[in-house]
Amino acid sequence: MRLLPAFLLLAEALLARAASPANLDPTVDLDTLADNSLFTRWRPRSHFSAPSGWLNDPSGAMYDPKTELYHLFYQFHSNHVDWGNMSWGHATSRDMISWTDVSGWADAEATALGVGPKGTYDALGIFSGSAQPVNLKGEADGTLSIFYTAISYLPTNWIIPYIESTETQAMATSKDGGKTWQKYENNPVIRAPPPGWNVTGWRDPFFLPWPEMDKILQKTEPHYYVIFGSGIRGVGPRIPFYSAPASDLTNWTFHGALFEVARNESWGGDATKTGSFGFNFEVSGVFSLVEEKQHGGDGKTLHYYVTTGSEGGEIPPYHPSGHWALWLEGEMSRRDNGSAQFDIVSSSAADWGNLYAITSFWDPKKKRRVAWGWTPEDMANYGIKAQGFQGAMGLPRELFVKKVHNVQAPATGVPEKSGATWKKDSKGTYTVTTLGARPLPDVLEGLRTGHAIKVADKKLTGQRFIANDKGQKFTGDSFELKASISNIKGGAAGFKIRASPDLEEHTLITFNPATQTISVNRDHSTLMPKFETYAVQGHFAPYTINGKTEALDFHIIVDGSLVEVFVNDRFAITTRVYPSRGDALHIGQYVAKGGEATFKNVKVYSGLKNAWPKRPLDSSSKLRTDTIEETNNGTWWSGN
């Protein structure tokens, strides 16, 4: 590894965001521009991304104690801006702050595992999966293992009948710390979906050693467990559950579904409050967490969680994609036939925006569960070849049990099936338990370049720009904003970001107490026609504690087109904006007409570091279009 002197790294970080780009003329058709000509314009630089081309699902997240490296793979289609011919791209990091493409950034160099020869079990795709730093006998001898879905037929989609043998489950190992990978000789290790299931899909293995599950299932020797995202046609989405003796990770036994929900069901019956289970699950995960004292817990009680991506449960207008990133908490027990049963107690959206395919891994170095999700572009593919890439990961997030004490029952009553459990205490108030999520604090700290603007606390009506003590407006398309907003009365309050000086372009992020929603209004986020501008929003009900409504601690991270909003460590919304004006770089504090709100501890860290110091800022690769033969006449993928 080549180490750069500190001053060079700093110079590079500043350079990454030096000049603001020229205005884009909204009358110019972006589809007529040269390939990759807009590559750097809105590109997130402080987030995990592919060097170029198409990226989707995070896969194989793990920490290898031998090399002390974090690994993250991703669904990769090099040299193309569309999905197709899926491979695993691969990068590593010492700290999850800066990343290195394992075998280079150009063209397909970042590919770690690609498809097999025509006619073989994984000839049409290496779909998502997971990784563990052990060999196939479960031994920590320095070998790394990955578990992925092998594709032999396409297309596959929950909407269309399933072609038998489309998906099988396969493994691969590396003996050189992840530089090269060898597919297991007896692949696939699971050859068919659960017997009797007419599946809508069956993919994305998530495997883990799990002593707590060994105990529940009364196993006499340690086992590994694997789950998949799946669904039964006409019945509902499912998570099939399997185990293998730790001594043989190729010998998997099916035990049934973890839980059974109906198709298009919503926990509590209102998808606007909890998201939708849809018709098919993808990229699912399962794990247990001990509640920690720092998050209101007792330091010992164990909680069981599932994370999953659901398909088909769109609720227009603000969640039109039909893809939901969900989490569920459940009580885990042993069924008479020896399988595990997960009885749901609470469930909601893990992200209310377009973050999807959330997967997680246990970080043994910092003793925490870390989740990654994929945020696709949201530009309706307009000008996509000029941009030359699609997709990035959100910041890595810590998932934890979040308990809040002494909460008063809401006026409408304690919600029965919601995104939290409410337990009455001896004083008649409640302890509310939910799944907490926050961007990894050490990663955010590591991304800061040092300058912060602090704004004096103020009760505000109307709106004003954030400026430094010399009155110069904050300028930037890469920043972290923290603020606490309380006493929100008479209307919505929040922030305008990516705002031009005359507010012709801006994106409005607010909490509205009347509707109990946090929304990102993109009506004015760009002057370009065709880009998506629908508002994204999610349910957020502030707690009342000791007669006072809690303050909303906003934590907003903006990195080019990528916008992430976290509130009170229990709400997240991710979205994309593509301003056309070069000066859409300001931040405003905002209170709706007739309303008021108190803003405290407003702080902006400007200029986040480049997460990819070894890539050039323009790491684009030449785009190509596949031949008719390569796409089986467009049946397998679209060809560009």
Ligand SMILES: *[C@@H]1O[C@H](CO)[C@@H](O)[C@H](O)[C@H]1NC(C)=O
């Ligand atoms: C698909 O990807 C593999 C490597 O991952 C590559 O060898 C092959 O040429 C690709 N095929 C097409 C049609 O792009």
Ligand SMILES: *[C@@H]1O[C@H](CO)[C@@H](O)[C@H](O)[C@H]1NC(C)=O
């Ligand atoms: C599975 O579902 C498809 C689509 O509805 C149907 O055509 C097929 O007959 C079903 N297969 C079985 C074995 O039930």
Ligand SMILES: *[C@@H]1O[C@H](CO)[C@@H](O)[C@H](O)[C@H]1NC(C)=O
């Ligand atoms: C696979 O594991 C099961 C126990 O889960 C065991 O009974 C069986 O013998 C194993 N099969 C092989 C081929 O080792």
Ligand SMILES: *[C@@H]1O[C@H](CO)[C@@H](O)[C@H](O)[C@H]1NC(C)=O
């Ligand atoms: C165990 O029982 C559950 C609940 O009845 C069932 O769904 C599951 O398929 C069973 N497991 C096996 C392996 O048959």
Ligand SMILES: *[C@@H]1O[C@H](CO)[C@@H](O)[C@H](O)[C@H]1NC(C)=O
């Ligand atoms: C799924 O449920 C939603 C309500 O949450 C409803 O609007 C939609 O029509 C349903 N979709 C289908 C395909 O049944």
Ligand SMILES: *[C@@H]1O[C@H](CO)[C@@H](O)[C@H](O)[C@H]1NC(C)=O
């Ligand atoms: C390819 O698709 C087109 C229309 O989509 C069709 O006209 C043509 O016959 C197809 N060719 C082959 C070889 O299947």
